[in-house]
Amino acid sequence: MAEQIPTKIWVMRPKASATQIRIRPGDLVDDVRDEILRKYGNSLGKTFDSPDLTLRIQVGEETQNNQRSRTLGPEEDMVKTLNAYYPSGQTVKDALVIEIPRTSTTPKPSPRVPLPHSGSASAAYYGGDDGRPSETGEGYFPPVGGNTSSPRLAMSVPAQANGAMPHSMTVINSGHLPPIPPLPSPGGNRPRGHRDRDQRHDRQDYSRTGRTHTPSPNLHNGGGSGAGGGGGSSAIPNSASSTAANAHGATHYRSRHSHSRTHSSSSEHIVTHSGAMAKSPGHEMTSSARMGTPPPQRLSSPRLPSSRPKKSKRSSQQQQQQQEYHHTPSPSILTATVPPINVLIVEDNPINLKLLEAFVKRLKVRWSTAMNGRDAVKKWRNGGFHLVLMDIQLPGMNGLEATREIRRLERINNIGVFSTAPTGIPETTQAEELTEQDRLEGIGQFKSPVIIVALTASSLQSDRHEALASGCNDFLTKPVNFVWLERKVMEWGCMQALIDFEGWRKWKDLSAKAEAIEAATQRAKAQAYKNKTKKNRPIMSAS
Amino acid sequence: MALPDDKELESIFGDAIDLTTFKQILEMDEPGDNEFSSSIVFGFFEQAEETFESMDTALSDKDLEKLSELGHFLKGSSATLGLIKVRDGCEKIQRYGKQENLDGSPEPDAAVCLERVKEALTAVKSDYEEVETGLRKFYKEDEDE
Numbered sequence: 001m002a003e004q005i006p007t008k009i010w011v012m013r014p015k016a017s018a019t020q021i022r023i024r025p026g027d028l029v030d031d032v033r034d035e036i037l038r039k040y041g042n043s044l045g046k047t048f049d050s051p052d053l054t055l056r057i058q059v060g061e062e063t064q065n066n067q068r069s070r071t072l073g074p075e076e077d078m079v080k081t082l083n084a085y086y087p088s089g090q091t092v093k094d095a096l097v098i099e100i101p102r103t104s105t106t107p108k109p110s111p112r113v114p115l116p117h118s119g120s121a122s123a124a125y126y127g128g129d130d131g132r133p134s135e136t137g138e139g140y141f142p143p144v145g146g147n148t149s150s151p152r153l154a155m156s157v158p159a160q161a162n163g164a165m166p167h168s169m170t171v172i173n174s175g176h177l178p179p180i181p182p183l184p185s186p187g188g189n190r191p192r193g194h195r196d197r198d199q200r201h202d203r204q205d206y207s208r209t210g211r212t213h214t215p216s217p218n219l220h221n222g223g224g225s226g227a228g229g230g231g232g233s234s235a236i237p238n239s240a241s242s243t244a245a246n247a248h249g250a251t252h253y254r255s256r257h258s259h260s261r262t263h264s265s266s267s268e269h270i271v272t273h274s275g276a277m278a279k280s281p282g283h284e285m286t287s288s289a290r291m292g293t294p295p296p297q298r299l300s301s302p303r304l305p306s307s308r309p310k311k312s313k314r315s316s317q318q319q320q321q322q323q324e325y326h327h328t329p330s331p332s333i334l335t336a337t338v339p340p341i342n343v344l345i346v347e348d349n350p351i352n353l354k355l356l357e358a359f360v361k362r363l364k365v366r367w368s369t370a371m372n373g374r375d376a377v378k379k380w381r382n383g384g385f386h387l388v389l390m391d392i393q394l395p396g397m398n399g400l401e402a403t404r405e406i407r408r409l410e411r412i413n414n415i416g417v418f419s420t421a422p423t424g425i426p427e428t429t430q431a432e433e434l435t436e437q438d439r440l441e442g443i444g445q446f447k448s449p450v451i452i453v454a455l456t457a458s459s460l461q462s463d464r465h466e467a468l469a470s471g472c473n474d475f476l477t478k479p480v481n482f483v484w485l486e487r488k489v490m491e492w493g494c495m496q497a498l499i500d501f502e503g504w505r506k507w508k509d510l511s512a513k514a515e516a517i518e519a520a521t522q523r524a525k526a527q528a529y530k531n532k533t534k535k536n537r538p539i540m541s542a543s
Numbered sequence: 544m545a546l547p548d549d550k551e552l553e554s555i556f557g558d559a560i561d562l563t564t565f566k567q568i569l570e571m572d573e574p575g576d577n578e579f580s581s582s583i584v585f586g587f588f589e590q591a592e593e594t595f596e597s598m599d600t601a602l603s604d605k606d607l608e609k610l611s612e613l614g615h616f617l618k619g620s621s622a623t624l625g626l627i628k629v630r631d632g633c634e635k636i637q638r639y640g641k642q643e644n645l646d647g648s649p650e651p652d653a654a655v656c657l658e659r660v661k662e663a664l665t666a667v668k669s670d671y672e673e674v675e676t677g678l679r680k681f682y683k684e685d686e687d688e
Contacts, residue, residue, distance in 0.1 A: 348619075349590075349616060349619040350590065350620075351583060351586055351590055355571075355583060358571055359571070393615055395612070457615075478622055479624075482567055
């Protein structure tokens with residue numbers, strides 16, 4: 001175990017049960033935040049980075065809103081501060097309150113929009129103080145069990161998670177091991193508080209390490225709210241923790257007005273946002289898949305800015321939507337950093353094509369278009385593409401045929417994995433000779449097999465299988481959901497950028513140069529314009 | 544223009560439009576104008592009207608294959624816009640054109656299929672007109688704002 005003598009301090013989330021975390025003498029508040037994220041691996045760790053958190057120290061009795069409190073700066077020495085406030089030692093009721101920024105963590109208003117007004121039952125549900133939906137990015141899931149009391153029940157979940165103390169302590173003490181976030185066991189609502197408290201002092205209690213195999217957390221370090229956390233596959237295990245987080249959203253309500261905005265610096269907001277961004281799409285989809293289940297309004301919850309005044313629901317909703325709308329372009333997920341890949345869009349319907357083009361334009365990636373399979377193969381042969389968005393039903397050569405053709409050409413030209421893995425396709429390697437007409441020019445342009453994402457109109461499983469069998473890597477169902485599309489572009493794009501790192505770097509250098517030149521030209525133009533306007537009257541307003 | 548709330552959209556479009564999908568397009572607009580989404584929507588009007596004309600021609604030519612193709616084509620864009628009624632109508636035309644019943648089972652009688660396409664086409668045209676009126680109104684009102 002650790003060489004240094006650790007100290008334990010109490011922390012809690014608003015209105016939730018307090019828990020202890022271990023710190024070492026000399027740890028700063030900043031270090032404490034890291035520990036908190038490990039401790040609250042599910043409810044906070046997946047969504048927030050440690051700079052997002054603020055710690056508030058309470059002075060005096062907790063009497064509703066009257067208590068005095070102070071937010072701790074990240075650079076403060078934790079032990080010293082606590083000693084100063086609590087000379088006789090920090091007790092449970094002195095637990096530091098963990099706060100998370102509210103507004104900024106609201107995930108980007110996603111294309112999955114709130115459903116039309118829902119029944120009054122769910123409205124009432126949201127109207128209640130305790131039933132407030134989480135607005136911090138975790139509220140994607142309908143309440144487990146769907147009853148209105150679930151947030152209350154769920155409140156016990158973080159406490160339980162904290163109950164896995166012996167385990168977490170081991171991790172923390174060893175310093176460098178990746179923390180294994182304790183997962184609240186779904187449905188485990190029995191009150192275990194006392195037992196846990198007792199066990200807290202029993203460090204040898206490994207009885208619960210069995211939990212670690214629970215198939216949830218894809219976070220690897222304390223602040224693991226990055227891209228890795230967004231896997232749609234984690235949707236089910238996540239639901240438990242997100243409910244827990246919901247509870248937090250609810251319980252946090254009281255202190256929100258006084259603290260949420262003021263205590264986080266703007267840089268923290270940015271960090272938070274990116275965290276939430278990466279997370280949102282998958283979860284969003286999960287909830288949209290459940291669209292049929294009441295209360296439908298649940299879907300809308302992640303979109304609601306937390307600054308919502310509680311008065312008239314109708315008008316405030318309108319306000320929000322306006323806000324959201326105007327917010328959309330700036331903190332949009334569409335502005336997330338997508339690797340500068342080159343995408344080929346194959347789509348025969350001009351309307352759909354236009355929309356897809358507009359979409360990839362926003363992602364700031366290069367793209368080309370093709371309107372039929374043959375054209376797609378031709379364009380692909382020019383090289384340099386990382387990703388193909390391939391409509392399946394195309395006139396003439398359809399998307400599957402085009403995909404097969406691309407794969408065939410890749411194979412006989414020995415591009416990427418096919419050159420070293422002939423065993424997987426024994427019957428073709430010998431049969432096919434590379435003919436002149438199949439030879440790809442500029443073979444250096446083909447670093448790896450292109451990623452082909454099929455766009456299928458039907459959600460039939462058989463169609464998907466057929467697409468994958470033809471050599472597509474992935475598929476999306478039309479109408480394409482932009483959140484999903486972005487995720488695909490991001491995922492596959494990142495992979496391709498890694499494979500073709502050299503090419504990517506070259507391109508980056510080039511584009512940086514191009515930008516510099518562009519900027520210089522702009523400046524020159526602006527200068528020229530200025531000079532001109534001194535002589536002539538300006539016709540246009542200055543740009 | 545502010546993003547209209549669901550109630551407003553619903554009152555205009557009823558269940559003819561899948562709001563989730565449609566609003567996804569509205570969200571592509573820059574704040575303050577709806578140039579992009581309206582260009583998509585009005586582009587669709589053009590496309591739909593052309594396609595209906597082609598369908599009429601194909602119908603009089605008894606060209607089921609062509610009808611199916613056209614049905615598929617318009618299905619794609621109407622689905623993208625969330626115009627579910629039009630989309631469903633187009634899917635019917637696509638299926639009947641392929642000489643299939645709606646459940647995918649084959650329908651050998653071409654005359655029956657043609658008759659069904661005819662019916663479906665009439666229905667989809669009227670669904671289209673309805674949603675077109677709604678959309679035009681929607682964009683008109685936004686201009687006035």
